[in-house]
Amino acid sequence: MKSFVQIYKEANNKIAGIAAAPGIVIAKAYVYTKEKIEINDGKIVDVEEAKRNLEEAIAKSKKELNKIFSLAKEKMESTRAAIFEAQLMILDDPVLLENIHHRIEKERKQPEFIVNDEISKYQQMMIQSNEQYMTERANDIEDIKNRIIRNLQKKRWESRIMKDIIVVSDNLTPADTILFSRVNVQGFVTEHGGLTSHAAIISRSLNIPAIVGAHNVIKQIHDGDVLIVDGFHGYVLVNPTQEQIEFFKAKAAKHEQLKQSLKELKDKPAETIDGRVVKLLANVDVTGEIDVVITSGAQGIGLYRTEQVLEELGEFPSENQQAKIYSNLATRIYPNELTIRAFDIGGDKFKFFEFNEPNPFLGLRGIRLLLENKNLFKSQIRAVLKASKTKNISFMLPMVSIVTEIRLTKALIHECKEELKKEDFNFDKHMKIGIMIEVPSAAILSYDLACEVDFISIGTNDLIQYIMAVDRGNDLVSNLYQEFNPAIVRTLYHIVQEAERAKKTVSLCGEMAADTLALPLLVGLGIHNLSVSPAILPYTKSIIRTLSFEKTKKLAEECLACSTQKEIIEKLEKFFKVNQIDRTRNKL
């Protein structure tokens, strides 16, 4: 049989991207574009169904706006707040809605066409007045119009049953990815984004092969094209030849075998040949993932990203809803631990504020936003405490940059505990508190911060971005997003040393842990726990079980002395070669 190298060398139908989630799949393409809204003016058959869809889209839009509004109103100046209120009122406007319903009945056209046409009429009137502020008002209306249309289209899209497709898109939001995960998507190919984009993270957790950053892919692929997605090497083959199909079918079968063989490791520890045990935990994004976590052999959940609940529900869950979700997870994973991370909203994740921060990544996100929205934060703390009665929950704070943020949070936790005591609720009085180390100030202050809490966890995605001063989503500078830059390796070393000095556990839960190449280095640096996507976890374990801790320590020392990323990568690659460790993809 030919090798991957040969196959790719001969292929003139390949598109290269970044391998973001492992696996091989052959299926038909569905090109998902959403940047420009295209209005479908087709006829409808079922008027009642169309009206129902419209009502649902309006209800969904209301939910979304309420979500934005509930968080934003305290922080918004009153004119912006008024615009939101007006947008919400438009969704209840009796005259507008009656006209739209009437026209759907009479003209029997797609609701999205009629919504667009009706609202645009008002916008035209505004623009005709020739006043500057009226043009702005027309723009404000544009937002709400597009929101309703988007929700109608999503409805239409969801109603088309599509199975076994590969989604090809410009970029995917967390909401898109979750939407697709419900229709049995086989693979993802995106034009933009890197290894840490949401599409990449979620595909890994859902165990769906994915390729990101495949330039111009949308122009080259059409709906219905047959694609081969190779999530190990980062290639897409468009309308493959018979030879290619046979080759990849064989490889996919081999991958299946490999996965089966990894299952045998399920109950074995992630222990090096010389007895160093690393605790392997799972990252959880979507609550439905818990089954994968349990079969992966994870020793607990090292990172449960609660902000995904907002995406799944489309609104802020109530305290009781949250308590139920958390409690359910804690029970399923018991007696292993569940680390719940407080809502990490802001930055590029979940834009709840319509007003734009000039620098969202340096703005109100993570713990900063939570401390500004005490009611929201307290509802989460109370929910986590209520769920903690099984005593296997710890609570982790995102984006901490100074000691005071921890102290303020601890005061809030104390307040919540007092309240719950009065209300006669049972909870874990000694629930562990931890923080994410993901900004440079936190890395520098590791010792001081670690002294305040029970554990620390390094979030490499953001840490790399902030240390290198590189926007991870910006293709123009993504070459500077270097996880093996000496600046990063030395920072990790510093954090581990400081955590040891404070006698606290240090975990790492970024995507770096999912990179096989990084494993010997991370083990050698002395990190205690690694938290990875459950789909990756068995591979991670199989590698760790072939390592010698003594050798990885020496490797780490050598890497600490390097001055470029290139030198470090060379050292790591050499390490794999000399010690005859196979990277997963080479086993296929």
Add this chain to the structure above:
Amino acid sequence: MIEKTVKIVNQAGLHTRPAATIVKMAAKYKCDFFISKDGININGKSIIGVMTLAAEKGSELVLTFDGEDEKQAAEEISDYFSRGFDEL
């Protein structure tokens, strides 16, 4: 039917906040309520309609109320105009 001519007296004119307030006030009443300006007649219970009115300081509008509780409606809403939308 009651017809009232009102004048915009506040600095900012009929911007989004007062537009929303007027519609909310009108929603409490059963009577029909229309606003007309420069020959355009707008249903005062429709926020998107009221928002299409460009009414800056000094402009005049005609309000019409028609229905059983027209008197109370006319009073409350025209009073809100004369108070300059509470922005004076």
